[in-house]
Amino acid sequence: MTDELEKSPEELIRVGVLGARGRMGIEVCKAVDAASDLELVATVDQGDGLFAASDAGAEVVVDFTTPDVVMDNLHWLIDHGISAVVGTTGFTEQRIERVRGWLADNPGVGVVIAPNFGIGAVLMMQFAARAARHFESVEIIEQHHPRKLDAPSGTATHTARRIAQARADAGLGPVPDATKDEVAGARGADVDGVRVHAVRATGLVAHQEVLFGTTGETLTIRHDSYDRASFMPGVLLAVRAVRNRPGLTVSLDPLLD
Ligand SMILES: NC(=O)C1=CN([C@@H]2O[C@H](COP(=O)(O)OP(=O)(O)OC[C@H]3O[C@@H](n4cnc5c(N)ncnc54)[C@H](O)[C@@H]3O)[C@@H](O)[C@H]2O)C=CC1
Numbered sequence: 001m002t003d004e005l006e007k008s009p010e011e012l013i014r015v016g017v018l019g020a021r022g023r024m025g026i027e028v029c030k031a032v033d034a035a036s037d038l039e040l041v042a043t044v045d046q047g048d049g050l051f052a053a054s055d056a057g058a059e060v061v062v063d064f065t066t067p068d069v070v071m072d073n074l075h076w077l078i079d080h081g082i083s084a085v086v087g088t089t090g091f092t093e094q095r096i097e098r099v100r101g102w103l104a105d106n107p108g109v110g111v112v113i114a115p116n117f118g119i120g121a122v123l124m125m126q127f128a129a130r131a132a133r134h135f136e137s138v139e140i141i142e143q144h145h146p147r148k149l150d151a152p153s154g155t156a157t158h159t160a161r162r163i164a165q166a167r168a169d170a171g172l173g174p175v176p177d178a179t180k181d182e183v184a185g186a187r188g189a190d191v192d193g194v195r196v197h198a199v200r201a202t203g204l205v206a207h208q209e210v211l212f213g214t215t216g217e218t219l220t221i222r223h224d225s226y227d228r229a230s231f232m233p234g235v236l237l238a239v240r241a242v243r244n245r246p247g248l249t250v251s252l253d254p255l256l257d
């Protein structure tokens, strides 16, 4: 007997995955496969060619590839009228502006780009942005597995930018720091005036601490992803929403409101 709640094939959202053989891609394929309202129609990795996604009739494509290929992928998807959910890192302001330009030429297409799909991580960034105006000092320590290609993480960069914006809005000056680097890099990277330290160690998945300080107290806001399954509720949320959000959505925040 057919379950009354079961969707007919026409009602299912047809999903393709780019980077399907990668750490995140494998997890996304499993999550899409397990969702009763989604159909996994294309799994594409390096060398397969993007046509597989359009040939299979994908309506939404999820991209977890690498920063050096994601822009070409996204341009191609937008030009082919396919909405996209992007977790791949490397999105500078300049890249975001280029995506906006492509979307302006293809007004029906939706794109969600999120530096982190973990719900806890999204909240951690929100809490950090909220705390920022109350503390003189702030530093970010991100920790990841050693096969990660980029540093600092997209999450750390995004967090730093949000903190910097909150500090500017509150009229706070530079973070106090009289230290001279005796060894280059000892004080981490400077992202919009916020020091970011990147740790890589076997056994880690994705972790971040934001350490705030002011007279007589510190506040630490910490998030840990112990398993890539932690990103899947956010990815599926975006997959279900993206076709109804033409244009560009940056971060998961508006989808959680
Ligand atoms: N936004 C988020 O919540 C998260 C973002 N990430 C980011 O996602 C990206 C992928 O991370 P991982 O899965 O750990 O990396 P990975 O290296 O395990 O996987 C990347 C995959 O992309 C494939 N690939 C490379 N070029 C391709 C192309 N032109 N077309 C199709 N596939 C291609 C590779 O062969 C590989 O299988 C990174 O930028 C990472 O920082 C990772 C975890 C969570």
Ligand SMILES: O=C(O)C1=N[C@H](C(=O)O)C[C@H](O)C1
Pocket (backbone or CB within 6 Å): 089, 115, 116, 144, 148, 149, 152, 153, 154, 155, 156, 205, 206, 207
């Ligand atoms: O490469 C990873 O693993 C992760 N990448 C994203 C980032 O750079 O912020 C998200 C999460 O930290 C895991």
